[in-house]
Amino acid sequence: MPPVLPDRRRWLLHAAQLAAMGAAPRWAWSQATRLKHDPFMLGVASGDPLPDGMVIWTRLMPQPGTQAEPTSWLATQTVRWEVAEDEGFRRIRASGTASADPAFAHSVHVEVRGLQPGRWYFYRFMHGDAASTVGRTRTAPAPHEMPRNLRVVYASCQRWEHGFYSAWRKVCDDQPDLVLFLGDYIYEYASPAALKGLARVHDLPLPQSLPDYRARYALHKSDPALQAAHAIAPWAVTWDDHEVQNDYADGQGRDGMTADFLLMRTAAWQAFYEHMPLRASSLREDGFHSLQLFRRIQWGQLARLHMLDARQYRDRQACRKPHSSGAGAVHPGQCPELLDPARSFLGHEQEGWLAQGFAEDARRRTTRWSIVAQQTLFSPRHYPSGVQSTDSWDGYPASRDRVIKSLERTPPRNTVFLGGDIHQNYVCNIEALNARAMENRPSRVIASEFCGTSISSRSGTTQDKVDAIQRTNPHVLFARCDERGYGLCDITPTQWKTTLRAVRDPLDPQSDVYELAQFVVEDGRPGVQQA
Template identity: 60%
Template sequence: MNPEQRRAFLRKAILAAAATQLPRWAWSNAPALQSNPFALGVASGDPAPDGVVLWTRLVLANPALMQAAHTVRWEVAHDVRFAQIVQKGEATALPALGHSVHVELQGLAPSRWYHYRFMLGDAISATGRTRTAPAPGDLPATLRIGFASCQRWEHGHYAAWHHLVADQPDLVLFLGDYIYEYASPKNTTDLARTHNLRHATTLADFRDRYALHKSDPALQAAHAACPWAVTWDDHEVQNDYASGTGKGDDGSFLTLRGAAWQAFYENMPLRAASLNGPASGTRWDALQVYRRLRWGRLAHIHLLDSRQYRTWQACRTPQSTSAGAVRAADCADLASPARTLLGATQEQWLDTGLAADAHTKDATHWSVLAQQTLLSPRHYPSGVTSADNWDGYPAARARLLQAVAQHAPRNTVLLGGDIHQNYVCRVHANPDRPESPVVASEFCGTSISSRSGTTQDKVDAIARHNPHVLLARCDQRGYGLADITPTRWTTTLRVLDDPLRADSAATTLARFVVENGRPGPKPA
């Protein structure tokens, strides 16, 4: 099978597997299962007013079963006992897609919670809970979003997810680094746990890595509690990669990246539309994860991708393992207007979305830019510039802020992750001029488990050097909660007492509010 034939096969297979009604296979031929096929849990994602994506991925111990396609039954009900089933059907779990299932529901009622489950033979999955978004013209009174990122297995247990489930969010935004590609360190001092997987480079490696992370019961509970909307950062592929370039020769890196992207699709509750990106056909070198989610007129979430289309980091040497930092005086490329973090197509897409938020008849109350890292500058006392985040792409940041200032949506809030630190910032129209108008608010969340790699003394020095920074903490793991109403946005930063304990308690580090029509966070 040549590459074009393989792409055509995968295209048809994915569309078939995502269908909600398929030809019935005889249930009498159900496989003889030797273990729980739903050991990786269930999930839902990308809620719309009339539907949502349901996900699971089969774990099949029998080698013969692993080579075959299987029919998975699914049910959606109003009640947890499934006495009031509203939809049911079948989907095909294909070995070519890691036996993953993506069911795209339609025809549900807006702004309503549902229960769902999967079945294979006599096996029944855990029950998941999901919900639809409000109707387009509705203005709901509240929306609670949990936002999180960066969950390296070895650095901590996933106690944060237990607490997020207890907080009962309507939606979780996961902002990147769902997995880490590394093998466990040889020095296991101060690690919460280890694994025996090798550094991920192949499709099998990446499938195994997702299976490892998804084996965690706290993470499974969080997926089952509500719908998620996910994007990626670098560690789903390779540390600090940029577009089609990473460590290794171009050909081997693109093969690795394709394997990693396929595994990402297989393991996330994504719609088949993500396979119809800028490049045509079903290809693992083109997976579109930037998209929009609308929560009635209350919130419009622009979920961004700052990895796939970015320019190579300024003054980074070929084959280097990380982007590092540069000095502007020694790196003329840093200020080049041609450099981009989002790519020209995504920049224009975002500009169009912000304009629509501001100028449509039923203007959005809160425009949310959910992306990977910290947009606000961190001017280091040492004079160096971090090359891998928005500081390394100042012209691209200026274009984004110009779009926000020009279109002036009613309220713009940025959510980010990546840096394993909590930051709360006022976003100025000109980030290098603190006297310029404040045009947005930013909340960059800490990690679920990954260490920050710095000290609080250094972070305090950065905060003193940057007056737009209202809070900066690197010493605690956790997640963020955003409680949104038509008149107020409240962010609560939740942190763990001890990320090395699976039963760690959690406390509130800080709470900030943004008032409708008044950009800039203020302590609550």
């Protein structure tokens, strides 16, 4: 008699089974239920490409406007899927069926394998007589190959009310190979009472439960520009704070580590998984009490991406007041906790994992560009007032120093940090630790950084204040707070070029997008240059 598996273990295996490919029986193609609505109204997505495959995602939705889900929607649904070399699906290379389980909000995460490396593909889903939008995705190059180029978009922070998603329409025109989303996919706030200056509003409450968070993702994913951007290329995603609660840290919410907060966080993390193109391997045996989001993506010998999780493992912000809605800033002299070397931004396990990745990239020397994709600004910002942020890397200086030391100890050939969160564009040179200690000695640059503005969320500061920060921080080469948009990176074996895209008017759904600035990093020459 087989052993009885614990409930959580059984649940994890069930999730993995849902993600696995299944050959489609003939009856599945002929039993086409006639539907009265589009069950694919949230679109499609793909993510985390490998040389032989990727994840493809969708979520079935019941007919809108019904007070309760029909009885049939309380059961697992069968979804058919196809991956083809052509948009007309004449050359199908993989196909099968997947189960859309109500325990996962009828979301589908198919892990496609057996494809050719370095190729573009098209995919679609079918349920009954309904077919989804056709998505476009690709595999990563083979590990031994040196691709001629890689085009990456990095973006973050898309509060619904603050602006339309015009930036995503331009992303589709840019035709990226990979989109990196660095956090704040949703915002948990209710719409403000004062509507002046808002692009649009919603009537959803502050989320507390799994249905609340599912509804919030459904709202954001209803945007056609965002759906189009998901369908144009594979994404690699991580989260920040607003997927749960502003400025939360690990198990610490606004009121500390309470049972209510932990239940809410678990619901939020489950909804995140349900709506993102993530692999079943991101799930752990404790259910949604944790998710494995730090991971690596290899792009042949051209680039290796180290995707970080700066929320799940971090210590609570230094000197944060109880019941405060935000972490705020402190004067270092009045907050000894800030300098505690035991505190970590990533958690010590993830710090070690990142250091190991740097060492591997340095030892092999076959990775041309080491990319660190994480949530916020890595470089220090010394404010003229003397205060120091506590919710960014500035609030964890010992943790940041350990990352820099690992870079100095085993430097990869080229290292570039990407970030978001602060709703401002920053371009920085990352300096060795002794550059800050020896004022009369020229700084030694060891890496480059591009921290992006938001898709739509306002910055909450002024350009005068940002200019003052740039004047007192010589490693900050560019800083702007007034623009919404994203960053576009064109990466070749000899050069990295970043173009900052900005939305002309976030309150105009048809706004155009223009080039704000352009910078380059040369192979073998750490640091950023104006293009």
